[in-house]
Amino acid sequence: MSLTVSAVAPVYNEEGACVQVAREIAAAFSEAFGPDGFEIVMVDDCSTDATLTRLQAAKAELPQLRVLHHTHNAGKSRALRTGVFAVRAP
Numbered sequence: 001m002s003l004t005v006s007a008v009a010p011v012y013n014e015e016g017a018c019v020q021v022a023r024e025i026a027a028a029f030s031e032a033f034g035p036d037g038f039e040i041v042m043v044d045d046c047s048t049d050a051t052l053t054r055l056q057a058a059k060a061e062l063p064q065l066r067v068l069h070h071t072h073n074a075g076k077s078r079a080l081r082t083g084v085f086a087v088r089a090p
Contacts, residue, residue: 004037005029006087010079011042015050018042019058026062035064041086043068043079 007025011018022040029038044052044067055067068082 002037003039003089004033006039006041006089008041008043008080008083008087010045010076010083011047011051011055012045012073012076012079013047013049013051015047015054018051019054022055022058022062022065026064029064039064039066039088041066041068041083043083043086044070045075045079046070046073 007029009021009025014021022042025040029040040062042055042065044055046069052067052069055065059065059067066086068086070079070082
């Protein structure tokens with residue numbers, strides 16, 4: 001797989017919206033870069049709801065989705081930093 005671009009999204013207690021956001025990113029990026037040209041890195045910042053569970057389940061539907069998880073809440077900036085350092089696209 002040759003990645004062109006990575007999208008990074010920090011999430012915290014977003015069980016109601018996180019999967020839909022990933023789907024929308026995937027739809028837009030598939031059109032622009034092809035199904036193998038991108039990745040979506042979502043960083044769960046130790047959510048207290050079902051965000052992590054829903055994102056992990058969505059990986060079956062969205063092969064471009066990577067889910068990272070903080071074991072303690074570190075804040076939006078730290079979650080974004082975690083995602084940026086984890087991307088695979090140049």
